[in-house]
Amino acid sequence: MTAPRARFHFISDCLDAKTTIVKVLTVQLEKEDTIFQFPTEYQLKEHHRKLFDTSVVRNVTKSMKTRGNFRNVWITLINELKDNYLDEEGNVCFKGLYLDGAQACVDPNPTAPYIPKSETFENKSLHSMVKDMILDKFSGKNQNAKIFLELFVQECNRLRIGNPHFPQVLKVFLEGPALDWFLAFLKTHTLSYPWEFWQNSFLDTFSEIGWDEINYAYTFRYISGPMLDYALKKRNLLIDADPELTLNSQINFIVLGLPAQIRSRLSKRDLNSIDILMSHVRQLEGLINNKNTSAIEHKRQLQFSNRSVSEPCPHCEKIGFPNRFHSEHLCRNRTNSKQKFKNDKIKMVNNLEVQDSISSSDESKKRITTPLIKLRVLVDNCPVIALYDSGANISVINYNILKKLNLKKNISGAKKINTVSGFTETLGSIEVTLKIFNISKNWRLFVIKSESFQDDILLGLDVIKEFRLCQNENLKITQKCEENENNLGNEMNINTVITNVNSNNKNEASLECILDKHKKIFAENKYDVGIVTDYEATIKLTKNKYIARKPYKCSLKDKDEINTQVKSLLKSGIIEHSSSPYASPVTLVFKKDEGKKSRLCIDYSELNKIIVPECHPFPIIDDLLLLARDCLFFTKLDINSAFWSVPIREKDKQKTAFITHNGHWQWSRLPFGLKSASSIFQRILSDVISRNELNAFAINYIDDILIFSQNLPEHLSHIDKTLTAIQNAGFKLNFKKCSFAKSSVVYLGHEIKGNTISPLNDNLIAIKNYPVPQNQKNVRQLLGKINFYLKYIPNASIILEPFHNLLRKNVKFEWSRKCVESFNTIKKYLSTEPILNIFDPNLPIYIFTDASKEGVGAILKQPQKDNSLKPVFFFSKKLTPSQKNKRAIFLECLAIKESILYWQYYLMGHKFTIFSDHKPLENFNIKKVRTLNY
Incomplete structure (x- = not known):
């Protein structure tokens, strides 16, 4: 009797983010129409060992390394295979189970992913149906993702394409970043995932994020x-x-x-x-x-007619060969000659904004995609805003600003300005006293009257060269000093000084006067540090033990960098030569601000073990953020090289000694890296703020100072008082890291704006882009990033439980499906840019609680000015194994109890209302129940 033959359908699928496995989906006997499908739990290789041991299947699985591949293989069922898949009567039976019928899986190309035929169009594949769809491709750039998906689903429904095939068809209509998203998503998921899962991920990635x-x-x-x-x-x-x-x-x-x-x-x-x-x-x-064509044709006729004219080239004075046109712009000597204007009255201006004001051509209407760089200058001792434009040959001033400042001067010499789109008449030129940073000169500016030119002054190449202005990689304008030093105090940018001082010129001038009054407080470089007069740092040891270590080995490049920095520190008086019995090694680490290994670090790890800690407390970040309630203006100050401003007690200097490859040095100022350095500086700066009675509007966390006010005039007064106190104490500020009078500010990893706080976007991106953890160390690193923003995530303890389970002792690391779901849930919450309102004790307090078998949670909300309830705090807590066995009423009561204990310091002395979806809790307090021991 001939052995029966059966066709097995194999598919390659993902086991996890890296592993690809081959499954057996269906089986079909020869000469029979019915296809039988294996249950999901019996599709893995371990249930079909004998089938996979055959040479045919073994060769097939080797070629299915890519996810989503299909193969249909005919196998002769002999001996053991027949017993595995057939019963005594020849019916399909697997492990005593009779299988259910399934739809046929037809694969035109058995070694590549296939697109099955539509359920309703029997003889029409999805490949041909896609060609009939009327839909533009989606790239994710300036396109509405929601509308695109709605049109996509409409087209699929019109052609009667089945819902399971939507992801396969979607790829055809994606390009650019959207296609990259699809391919990346497919690496961690499969096409068999439900369409709702694909749709939600697509909208989370490409939904509208702003204006x-x-x-x-x-x-x-x-x-x-x-x-x-x-x-x-x-x-x-x-x-x-x-x-x-x-x-x-x-x-x-x-x-x-x-x-x-x-x-x-x-x-x-x-x-x-x-x-x-x-x-x-x-x-x-x-x-x-027609206009463009006629212009081009006219130019060609002019060129053709000029070929017969024997005119010498203005650069090389040659006439050229007969019948050959010697164009000026093609002359080889053109680059070596000086450009000459045929008309001295014509000057070139290439600024886009001026072009738009004097010409209506389409080229001048192009959108400016790069940020405009502006700075504050003085015109006859009056502050104005200047636009920096290195593409303009001359500098111009707006006629409206002359009237506004009452500059009664004669405007003379009307001339033409030539742009790429034509000529325009100026009102003339005017001589003014122009002061930029530390240089003041008399300068002649051309006057333009235009409604489109909104800036006060445009600084061209003539001013840029004369006043020694230059632009750095951060698009900030600096002024070159004769000593070629980087002057941090003079770096001015419109975004760092007057971003929100836009109510009137009086306030702008007030801020300018305040900064000019305290200009000596801004450091010129990182070695330009102040010295605190009434304080000094002391270093106490638990035992008298000399710490002496050998210097670390480093590359020649690092040695040069260390040597350069040591010379600068020695010149500034921050360090001095030493013969101390103490010696700690030096190393260089990467510094984000400079983009290279330039941070000089002393390894005080051994010395820190015997240092007596400084017990001054650090403020709680959440408590600091609450002080900014109802404030509309913020200023952030940063102490320049903060620790170096604090002198060290004379007998303690030897303890800070460090050793390099060519010398032995010790610090005369407080160094970075000491165990007690942060506490010492926190104590000193907090005392300066308290002693000058600035606590009502200024706070500090180590060297970061935040000033907050409810209105602008009050804020300017607060800035003046704080700068005065800091200057009298002996500190200096890093102007690059300061921001003045802003409506929103980034402080301690949070963005404060109005009465709301939100996490810093850069930190959220780091979490969203964090790769899948491969070991327990990666999980700890991920939790470290997430825990800082835990208060923005509802039910965070429950969501993160799979991560905490991976960190238990004697537990094998296995990145399960629950871990994947938790990982995606965290990313989803953080990708929505969560915002919390700042707690206000004067507003009503509402607490919403809930409980489940996994844990308890609560949300504290308060009504805002628009009468809407906004979240202020989130709380969640996992249940212990014994608590999970309690009845629902006890868990709901536990949620109330734990949330009140968690927020007790905000609730004490205030009335609050609790909302729960568990009705039996209303009579819980009048029933006789056993004592709750949680």
């Missing part, structure tokens, strides 16, 4: 090409950005993006509908094209 989409839609303008294409695309962008935008508003925005010569020919009264607008745009299409 960029609306800004792009409203500012999108015609540049080149068919104007009808522009009008259609502009309308599509407007609808995506704001579906409720009225028809008239759509027409207005489309018309405003057209060139001026086209707008002038469109009558607003005639544009009653989109169809009429499109018709007019199509009729005026040739106006732009």
Whole structure:
């Protein structure tokens, strides 16, 4: 009797983030239509050992290393295989179970992922159906992800494509960053995941995150090409950005993006509908094209006619060969000659903003994508805002600012300014006293009167060269000193000084005067440190033990860097030569600000073991953030090389000695790395703030000072008082790290704005991009990042339980599906940019509690000015094994108890209301129950 044959369907799937396994999905007997599907728990290789040991299957599985591959293999069922998959009567039976029927899996290419046929279109594959879909590709750049998905699902439903096939079809319509997201997502997941899972991940990644989409839609303008294409695309962008935008508003925005010569020919009264607008745009299409074509043809005729003219080249004075045009811009001697203006009255200005004010061409209407760099200068001792533009040859001043400052001077010598799009007349030029940073000179500026030119002054190459201005990699403007030193105190940028001082010029001038009054407090470099007069640091040891260690080995490059820094420290008086019996080694570590290994660190690990700790307390970060309630303006100050400002007691200097490859030194100021250094500095700066009665509006955490106020005039007064106190104490500030009078500020890893706090976006990105942990050390590192922002995550203790289980003793590390779900949940919460309101004891307090078999949780909310309840705190706690066996009513009561204990310091002396979804708790206090021992 011939042995029966059966077709087995194999698929490669993922076991975890790295491992790919092969499963057996179905089996079908020869000459039979029914296909039988193996249960999920019996699809793994371990249940089909004898099948996988056959040479045919073994060779097939070797070729299925990529996830998502399919193979259909015919196997002759002989001996043991027949007993495994057939019963005595020849029916399909596996381990005593009769299998259920399944849909056929047809794979046209058995070694690559296939797209199965649609359930409703029997003879039409998804490949051919995709070609019938009417949908633009999605790249994730200035596109509405939600609308794209809605259109995608509509098209799939129109062609009757099954829901399980949506992820396969989605890939066809993705490109750029969106396609990269799909491929990355597929590495950790499979196509068999439900569509809802793919959809949620897609929206979390590409959903709207701000005003960029609306800004792009409203500012999108015609540049080149068919104007009808522009009008259609502009309308599509407007609808995506704001579906409720009225028809008239759509027409207005489309018309405003057209060139001026086209707008002038469109009558607003005639544009009653989109169809009429499109018709007019199509009729005026040739106006732009004919104009450009005629200009090009005219240029060609001029060039052709000039070929017969024997004019010498202005650079090399050669006439050229017959019938060959010797163009000036092609002359080889052009680069060696000085550029000469044929008309001395014509000057070049390349600034985009000035071009836009003097020309209506489409090239001048391009959106400025790079940030404008601005700085504060003085014109006849009056502060004004100047725009830094290294692309302009001359400097200009706005006529409106001359009137505003009452600068009664004669404007003379009207001249033309030449831009890339044409010429414009200036009102003339004016001589003023211009002061930029430390240099003051008399300078002549050209005067422009334009509504579009909003800045006070434009600084061109003439001023940039004369005043020795330069731009660093952070887009900040500095002034080169004669000694070629980097002057930190003079680095001014519009974003660091007057970002929010925009109420009126009086407030701007007040801040400028305050900073100018205390300009000596700003350090010129990191070695320019002050010295505290009334304090000194003491270093006490638990036992008299000399710590002497050998210097660390380092590269020649690191030796040069260490030697350079030691010389600078010695020159500044921060260190001195030593003959101390103490010696700690030196090393270099990477410094983020400078982007290289430049931070000089002393390894005081052995000395720290015998140092008596300083017991001054550090403020609790949450308590500091609560002080900023109802404040609208913030200033952050940073002490320059803070610890180096504190002198060390004379007899304790020898304990700080360190050794390098070519010398022995000791600190005369408090060094970084000592066990007690942070506590000593916290005590000193806190005492300075308290002694000058600044606690009502200023706080500090080590060297970071935060000033907060409810209005701008009050804030300016607070800044003045704080700077005075710091200057009198002997400190100096790092201007680069200071920010003044801002409506929002980043402080201690949190962003404070109004009455809300939110986590720092850079830290959230580090968590969202954190790779999948491979061992317990990686899990601890991940928890360290998450725990800092634990208060922003509801039910955090319950969500993170799988992570904590991995850290238990004698537990094998295994990244399970629960860990994956917890990891994705944390990323999802943090990717939504969580925001918490600052607690206000004067507002009503509402606590919402809940409990489950895994843990208890609660949310503290308070009503805001718009009468909406906003979250202030989150709380969660895991249950012990004994607590998990309690009844629901006890767990709900436990949630109330634990939340009150957790927030007791905020609730004491205040009325609060508790909300629970467990009805039996209402009569819980009148029932006789046993004592609750939790």
